[in-house]
Amino acid sequence: MRDGRKVSVVSDQGLARTRLRALLTYSLQPTAYSLAKRLAGRRLRALLTYSLPPTAYSLLLPALCAPAAAWAHAEPGAASGFLSGLSHPVSGLDHVLAMVAVGLWGAQLGSPAIWQLPVAFPLMMAVGGFLGLIGVPLPGVEIGIALSAVLLGVMVLFEVRPPLAAAIALVAFFAIFHGHAHGTELPAGQSGLTYSIGFVIATGLLHVLGIAIGLLNRWTAGRLVLRGAGALVAAGGAYFLVSAIA
Amino acid sequence: MRTTSVRSRRLSVLLAAITLPVPAHAHLVTTGLGPFYDGITHFFVSLEDLLPALALALLAGLQGARAGRYALFCLTIAWFVAGFAAMLRPTEITTPALAAFVLLGFGALAAADRRVPDALVRALAVLFGTVGGYLSASAIAVETELTGLAVLGASVALFAVVALAAAAAVVAKRAPGRIVARVAASWLAAIGLLRLGWWLGNGS
Numbered sequence: 541m542r543d544g545r546k547v548s549v550v551s552d553q554g555l556a557r558t559r560l561r562a563l564l565t566y567s568l569q570p571t572a573y574s575l576a577k578r579l580a581g582r583r584l585r586a587l588l589t590y591s592l593p594p595t596a597y598s599l600l601l602p603a604l605c606a607p608a609a610a611w612a613h614a615e616p617g618a619a620s621g622f623l624s625g626l627s628h629p630v631s632g633l634d635h636v637l638a639m640v641a642v643g644l645w646g647a648q649l650g651s652p653a654i655w656q657l658p659v660a661f662p663l664m665m666a667v668g669g670f671l672g673l674i675g676v677p678l679p680g681v682e683i684g685i686a687l688s689a690v691l692l693g694v695m696v697l698f699e700v701r702p703p704l705a706a707a708i709a710l711v712a713f714f715a716i717f718h719g720h721a722h723g724t725e726l727p728a729g730q731s732g733l734t735y736s737i738g739f740v741i742a743t744g745l746l747h748v749l750g751i752a753i754g755l756l757n758r759w760t761a762g763r764l765v766l767r768g769a770g771a772l773v774a775a776g777g778a779y780f781l782v783s784a785i786a
Numbered sequence: 787m788r789t790t791s792v793r794s795r796r797l798s799v800l801l802a803a804i805t806l807p808v809p810a811h812a813h814l815v816t817t818g819l820g821p822f823y824d825g826i827t828h829f830f831v832s833l834e835d836l837l838p839a840l841a842l843a844l845l846a847g848l849q850g851a852r853a854g855r856y857a858l859f860c861l862t863i864a865w866f867v868a869g870f871a872a873m874l875r876p877t878e879i880t881t882p883a884l885a886a887f888v889l890l891g892f893g894a895l896a897a898a899d900r901r902v903p904d905a906l907v908r909a910l911a912v913l914f915g916t917v918g919g920y921l922s923a924s925a926i927a928v929e930t931e932l933t934g935l936a937v938l939g940a941s942v943a944l945f946a947v948v949a950l951a952a953a954a955a956v957v958a959k960r961a962p963g964r965i966v967a968r969v970a971a972s973w974l975a976a977i978g979l980l981r982l983g984w985w986l987g988n989g990s
Contacts (some may be wrong), residue, residue: 573823603794655968656967657970658969659897659968659969659972661896662972662973662976663972663975663976665976666975666976666977666979666980667979669979669980669983670979670980670982670983671983672983672985673980673983673984673987674986674987675987723980723987725981732980732984732985733833733834733837733977733981733984734833734982735980736976736977736980736981736984737833737837737977739980740976740977740980741971743974744969744973769890
């Protein structure tokens with residue numbers, strides 16, 4: 541035991557010494573420091589030389605350096621932004637059907653799909669929202685949303701069990717349409733941050749609702765109810781699809 | 787060659803967009819209980835500070851107790867020191883897109899649940915603590931008198947939030963706790979991405 545302790549103390553001291561040496565070598569040694577500085581300088585010069593034309597710099601640099609006065613009040617529209625974001629995903633039945641269906645299908649597929657699908661959907665929906673917010677057009681958004689409800693409803697109705705990657709890809713693909721629709725319909729004059737928080741929370745809660753309903757899948761009668769819910773979602777999606785095409 | 791040039795141009799535009807400064811918002815809450823409590827309240831109502839801190843805490847906690855502990859102390863100390871620096875020499879600018887980008891990055895890393903070196907977590911904590919603490923305190927200092935007690939209050943609030951979130955993530959070694967932590971992180975990443983899009987699209 542004593543030898544063991546001794547060895548441990550010695551190795552601790554050795555470790556501390558090695559760490560100190562490493563610290564001095566890699567962080568303070570002048571040669572390494574100057575080399576790193578030169579490399580960084582070269583890269584920065586290359587970035588500045590090749591990335592933008594000189595006219596862009598004449599506009600960009602003042603914008604970057606311009607000081608501005610502070611606003612002495614809270615971020616405008618914070619509360620209304622949150623409520624608006626919270627209500628937006630539940631304001632359209634086509635959105636609600638698809639998002640609940642994601643939870644239902646996840647519950648049918650079981651772990652890990654039960655939580656991976658509801659993670660993939662909000663993330664990809666945020667990507668769609670991002671595209672909508674910055675003004676990137678996406679064709680057939682309403683059709684895509686309605687089609688998502690139809691396909692997800694069919695998946696639940698027939699208890700389709702594709703490979704996990706395929707299920708995630710399907711959900712992620714359609715999530716972009718939902719997000720894009722929300723991104724282009726954002727109300728002006730509200731806090732972007734609180735809107736985003738409300739929006740993501742509402743989407744997540746709709747998935748949680750779907751998962752909660754999907755827990756019926758444990759019982760035989762519950763499975764039938766679940767498949768019936770899938771049929772309802774598909775029928776609702778078909779209605780919206782016809783409306784979108786017409 | 788052309789591809790490299792186009793890529794560099796895109797990168798520089800992205801960097802410029804992320805770091806573009808805008809006027810600072812000074813949302814100091816007056817509780818009537820003194821600057822210490824004002825500082826605590828300020829942190830809780832400043833979602834641009836709170837959410838990235840939560841995401842970083844989840845990221846560090848999912849890496850284990852050691853990384854969580856380091857992140858907790860590195861972040862709080864950096865925040866506190868940077869807050870004092872802002873008290874002496876505040877800046878009038880802030881970068882909301884950078885905050886959104888940080889939230890997206892921390893959230894995505896935590897949601898992916900990949901092993902991140904402890905040194906990187908520590909570096910992120912120091913970096914975020916320094917920049918976030920400085921900008922957050924500056925936003926108050928340019929408008930009102932920022933005292934050391936307010937900075938201390940904000941740092942204590944940060945410490946409490948990060949300690950709780952990181953500890954919850956540390957103990958969540960398996961499902962369902964770990965899943966909850968990852969889902970929360972993915973929501974934070976989604977919020978960051980939407981915030982970034984909002985800023986790029988509306989400039990606010």
